[in-house]
Amino acid sequence: MPETTKRNVVTCEDLSLTFETADGPVFALSEINLQVSQGEFVSFIGPSGCGKTTLLRTIADLEKSTSGSILVNGVTPEAARMNRDYGYVFQASALYPWRTIENNVALPLEIMGLAKAERDARVAKNLALVDLLGFENKFPWQLSGGMQQRVSIARALCLEPELLLMDEPFGALDEIVRDHLNEQLLRLWNKTNKTVIFVTHSIPEAVFLSTKIVVMSPRPGRIIDVIDCGFARDRTLEFRESPEFLEVAHRVREGLRAGHSYDD
Amino acid sequence: MSRRPDLFCLAALAFSGAALVMDLLFSDPATGIAGAPLFTAALALLCSVAGWWSWKSATTPGHGLALVVVVIGGAVVALVLLYGYGYAGQVSATFWLFILALWALAWRGIDCLAAFSSLNATRQRLVDTLIPVLFGAWLLFLWEVLVAGFEVPHVLLPPPSAIAARFAGxxxxxxxxxxxxxMKAVLAGYVIGCGSGFAVAVLVDRVPFLQRGLLPLGNLVSALPIVGVAPIMVMxxxxxxxxxxxxxxxxxxxPMLVNTVTGLSEAGALERDLMRSYGAGYWQNLFKLRLPAALPFIFNALKINSTLAMIGAIVAExxxxxxxxxxxxISTEVGRMNVDMVWAEIVVAAIAGSAFYGVMALLERKFTFWHASYRQN
Known part of the structure; x- marks a missing residue:
């Protein structure tokens, strides 16, 4: 597919966000310029406080920018949110303990007001996609942390969004589970051709998953470097030992260093 | 052998042994109970059971159950002596030693029984219910024996048997x-009070200035003394x-207002963001997230209120x-020194109050099974 036909899913121009606090203003985002086009897998990486989560939340209309412009699917973030244009996966699964797995996944569909038959079909389809068929009638607290996070991914996919926003979704999981879920996520992305924006503070995770890595730095939160990595879409975990991988990882680390992320 | 001596069985042995000796040496019917063949036989049985148990140091639940059966037999003997033989009011020290021995054995028996643990849920539940029942029965027995043995005037404290008789009559x-x-005052007041507390809580949550203005006022109302409010309500x-x-x-x-207001802010930030990301409206947010999250608090208020409502209605009368x-x-029968009727009413209040509370606790389990305090994996 030629580059020119790809439509921009997210466009930020001079986007800034300042929180007013009792200790004075905090510059969470400062003059962010960013384009994410359809089908990309973009990672935001940086140390705590660099604004990567705030940027994702601004795209999702969970925060309001103070200046600059931002378009999501060609409309304002608020309009995109009300259109249910994106699915959001949080750091924790945020499953409701009083609902079964099935009903947790169906929650957004209930809010959209879909008919029962349509809900059931979509729930079954997306639970199959994250490999959780057979757990429909369990409760979230009966599942492991990794399974809970997969349920929350199925819940986000249920809306059938073009855009998937993921805020450190595997941050609370151990490395073995995380590797496994990374591979599954990559396969899912490859299969569905969705646009994914992924916040992480793990360099290997970012390099392994992304087509584009956005390196960020704190105080004020800004973009230091944007690295394109056009690796094959069907890469596996072994890819992480290849020289290309290490080269990109090195460049990310250099970017973080330039943004003083390693300063004391 | 590092076996710890079974203090309770040893105590029972000492008490019943002493009683047996006194019974055999001073068999003078005029001084009290001593000399009755039934009593001597019961003492001998207790002696041997306590001796055998402390010798074998038997502590399985089965042994506990056997001890409980022996204690029940002993309790029946004590009641027969008091009422059947007419010794009430003139029992001697041997009788109280006998009761002490029973007490020690009862303690050991329930102790052993409480250690029962079975994978069979029905059996476990049976034993779990049996223990408080036995405990309560022992307290009633002690109450009966003390009141009858010392001939406590009924105006001060009637024995449970008199209360039961009055109750049945x-x-x-x-x-x-x-x-x-x-059925009239408590239920109507409870439904209206809890219902309006809940409705106002939702309103207070929706309209922020009410939270500042109304909550302190509600606090004031809750601090009003019931004995001041009740006559005004009668007027x-x-x-x-x-x-x-x-x-x-x-x-x-x-209580309902405060608990519901707290409960409505119980849902976490992530869960709220999730609802927001779906573009959910106020009511969807309320019914699908905030009310379910508030349920543990609401049930807490329902339980507190079930007992408060009983107290309020009775005192108001x-x-x-x-x-x-x-x-x-209660107020008129106290005036007529009819204390066993007062106690009968207390029994009714206790039964109704516990049943009311129990129903609320059951509903709570049914609706908040997912809460960390009830979860079963």
Missing amino acids: SLDILRADFYQTF WFGFDWQSKAAVVVIMTFF FFGTPTVGMGFR
Whole structure:
């Protein structure tokens, strides 16, 4: 597919966000310029406080920018949110303990007001996609942390969004589970051709998953470097030992260093 | 051998042994109970059981059950001596030693039984219910024996048997009182008080200035003394149950209000963001997230209020009522020194109050099974 036909899913121009606090203003985002086009897998990486989560939340209309412009699917973030244009996966699964797995996944569909038959079909389809068929009638607290996070991914996919926003979704999981879920996520992305924006503070995770890595730095939160990595879409975990991988990882680390992320 | 001596069985052995010696040496019927063949036999049995148990140091639940059976037999003997043989009021020290021995054995028996643990849920539940029942029965027995043995005047404390007899003999009166106080005043007041507390909480949550203005006022209402409010309610709403229901409304309103307001802010930030990301409206947010998250708090209020409502309705009846009702009966029968009737009403109140609370606790389990305190994987 030629580059020119790809439509921009997210466009930020001079986007800034300042929180007013009792200790004075905090510059969470400062003059962010960013384009994410359809089908990309973009990672935001940086140390705590660099604004990567705030940027994702601004795209999702969970925060309001103070200046600059931002378009999501060609409309304002608020309009995109009300259109249910994106699915959001949080750091924790945020499953409701009083609902079964099935009903947790169906929650957004209930809010959209879909008919029962349509809900059931979509729930079954997306639970199959994250490999959780057979757990429909369990409760979230009966599942492991990794399974809970997969349920929350199925819940986000249920809306059938073009855009998937993921805020450190595997941050609370151990490395073995995380590797496994990374591979599954990559396969899912490859299969569905969705646009994914992924916040992480793990360099290997970012390099392994992304087509584009956005390196960020704190105080004020800004973009230091944007690295394109056009690796094959069907890469596996072994890819992480290849020289290309290490080269990109090195460049990310250099970017973080330039943004003083390693300063004391 | 590092076996610890079984203190309770040893104590039982010492008590019953001493009693047996005294019984055999001073068999003078004039000084009290000593000399009755039934008593001597019971003492001998207790001696041998206590001796055998402390010798074998038997502590399995089965042994505990056997001890409990022996204790029940001993308790029956004690009651027969007091009432059948007419020794009430003139029992001697040997009798109290006998009771002490029973007490020690009962303790050891329940102790062993409480250690019972089975994978069979029905059996486990059976034993779990048996233990408090036995415990309660022992307390009643002790109460009966002490009151009869020392001939405590009934005005001070009637024995449980007299209360039970009075209870059985006045079922019609008790039923009418229960109907008047519980079915009319308590239930109506409870439903209105909890319902309006809940509705106002949702309103307060929706309209922020109410939270600042109304909550402190609600606090003030909850601090009003019931003995001051009740006569005013009688003036406003008349002598019948409506005024008692009004007192109950005042007592139950605030706990429900405060608990629901707290519960509504219980849902976490992530869960709220999730709802926002779906573009959910206020009511969807309320019904699908915030109310379910608030349920543990709401049930807490429902449980607190179930006991408050009983107290409120009964006390309110002291300040003017038609000639029926639990509080009315208590206040008039106290005046007539009819204390066993008062106790019968107390029994009704206790049963109704616990049943009410129990129903709320069951509902709580049913609706908040997912909460960390009830989860079963």
